[in-house]
């Protein structure tokens with residue numbers, strides 16, 4: 631870890647690729663999918679209420695077309711706006727601000743990395759499993775902004791297209807669907823990378839998982855995760871580094887070793903006060919209508 635930090639600090643690593651999964655958002659309160667630490671607390675262990683034939687069906691496109699209700703019940707819980715980014719998301723932003731992030735590849739659909747949230751600009755972010763930010767009618771393919779669906783999703787209804795009455799599906803990539811075109815940036819990014827940081831993922835879902843093997847064999851790969859996963863468990867390379875345990879603690883240690891702690895704290899404080907300011911402005915705006 632100290633070597634990795636030194637390489638970043640001395641700017642020997644200037645094209646860092648980050649791969650992330652649900653484990654970076656558990657500190658924000660969002661359950662991951664298949665947690666090993668406390669079986670029973672992963673999302674897939676807690677779907678009985680939706681009466682699914684098997685857990686993964688909730689993200690299967692064939693099942694969705696037959697019965698979209700379970701997905702929308704879950705979408706109500708996971709819809710962006712309910713959760714705040716944590717130190718891991720802000721670390722990626724700081725890496726970008728230092729000019730050392732080549733790209734972040736995330737499997738997360740919570741949008742916490744995004745420009746308007748933790749501040750990672752769109753061109754730096756590949757949301758490999760899609761996003762709630764946009765949606766598409768499954769019948770006429772009309773495009774929607776995710777915010778247009780919010781009232782219906784929050785009321786527990788299945789959003790319908792006003793034009794054709796088809797079900798409007800958030801642009802989340804379901805099993806059985808194509809990954810977004812942006813995913814294929816990996817073809818040029820990974821051979822260029824000079825450091826790969828993998829955090830908060832079980833590396834169980836393909837094709838995302840295989841990206842970890844797409845960096846050159848001389849490139850150091852740092853895993854920050856609760857447990858050993860993917861090639862870190864079964865195909866270690868000489869330059870691989872693993873920091874096992876809580877992801878926030880692991881990233882914090884890296885940030886401390888980099889000497890970036892104050893900057894990161896300032897970034898997080900600014901992010902939080904920005905959100906307070908927005909909500910204060912919103913309150914002021916709303917108060918103007920208090921006569922209603």
Ligand code: OAD
Pocket residue numbers: 650651652653654656657662663664665666667672689737738759803804805830831832833834835854855856857859875876877878
């Ligand atoms: P998983 O739930 O499969 O894996 C999360 C990983 O993060 C596990 O290795 C956990 O041990 C680890 N973890 C969780 N909380 C942590 C913490 N606080 N500190 C350190 N480690 C922690 O999630 P993903 O790998 O993201 O696909 O799952 C990949 C895909 O499977 C998802 O994108 C989703 C799902 O099916 C789709 O929706 C298409």
